[in-house]
Amino acid sequence: NAGVTQTPKFQVLKTGQSMTLQCAQDMNHEYMSWYRQDPGMGLRLIHYSVGAGITDQGEVPNGYNVSRSTTEDFPLRLLSAAPSQTSVYFCASSYSRISSYEQYFGPGTRLTVT
Amino acid sequence: ILNVEQSPQSLHVQEGDSTNFTCSFPSSNFYALHWYRWETAKSPEALFVMTLNGDEKKKGRISATLNTKEGYSYLYIKGSQPEDSATYLCAFTSGNTPLVFGKGTRLSVIA
Numbered sequence: 190n191a192g193v194t195q196t197p198k199f200q201v202l203k204t205g206q207s208m209t210l211q212c213a214q215d216m217n218h219e220y221m222s223w224y225r226q227d228p229g230m231g232l233r234l235i236h237y238s239v240g241a242g243i244t245d246q247g248e249v250p251n252g253y254n255v256s257r258s259t260t261e262d263f264p265l266r267l268l269s270a271a272p273s274q275t276s277v278y279f280c281a282s283s284y285s286r287i288s289s290y291e292q293y294f295g296p297g298t299r300l301t302v303t
Numbered sequence: 304i305l306n307v308e309q310s311p312q313s314l315h316v317q318e319g320d321s322t323n324f325t326c327s328f329p330s331s332n333f334y335a336l337h338w339y340r341w342e343t344a345k346s347p348e349a350l351f352v353m354t355l356n357g358d359e360k361k362k363g364r365i366s367a368t369l370n371t372k373e374g375y376s377y378l379y380i381k382g383s384q385p386e387d388s389a390t391y392l393c394a395f396t397s398g399n400t401p402l403v404f405g406k407g408t409r410l411s412v413i414a
Contacts, residue, residue, distance in 0.1 A: 224404075231392070232347075289354050290352070
């Protein structure tokens with residue numbers, strides 16, 4: 190199993206550009222989520238999905254869209270990049286929406302917006 | 304928004320020392336408490352998921368306890384080694400809701 194994969198590993202964008210961060214998992218996990226990690230802020234939830242076709246907002250959803258058309262994939266779209274979105278983004282998955290199951294994290298995408 | 308506090312923010316210990324740190328969370332509507340280990344330039348990895356008051360879990364030299372009535376969990380590392388250097392995150396959930404992470408405790412073990 191590859192586990193949770195993310196692409197790209199690094200990305201530099203100009204303000205106003207859009208892009209999609211890819212996330213895939215091969216563990217048939219029901220629950221997937223996106224976090225951003227900023228210095229001194231810990232991990233903050235952007236969006237999550239409890240199954241294909243179902244998504245919901247987390248703590249910091251503004252400026253981001255998600256979709257979940259398959260169990261395996263959960264892409265995160267930046268609509269119009271802003272310097273405030275410079276961060277490290279982690280995708281995670283879990284067997285179930287029930288929160289007693291551990292989350293598996295991808296390797297992260299480091300995004301810089303200039 | 305639920306508040307999860309971790310203390311201390313950072314910690315430096317000598318190799319061989321034992322250490323512990325704290326995660327505080329709301330004591331009402333408890334469902335589960337997670338601990339993750341996060342090494343620099345890597346991604347977080349699960350250590351423990353704890354669901355019952357009084358739970359004690361152990362993995363090698365690392366152990367954790369849980370008190371849901373007073374809203375805290377302790378993580379203990381016995382005989383710290385340089386490879387234990389990492390940020391330790393806890394995360395709380397009140398049920399069918401997403402995990403809320405603390406900001407972590409950064410541990411540095413000096414050889």
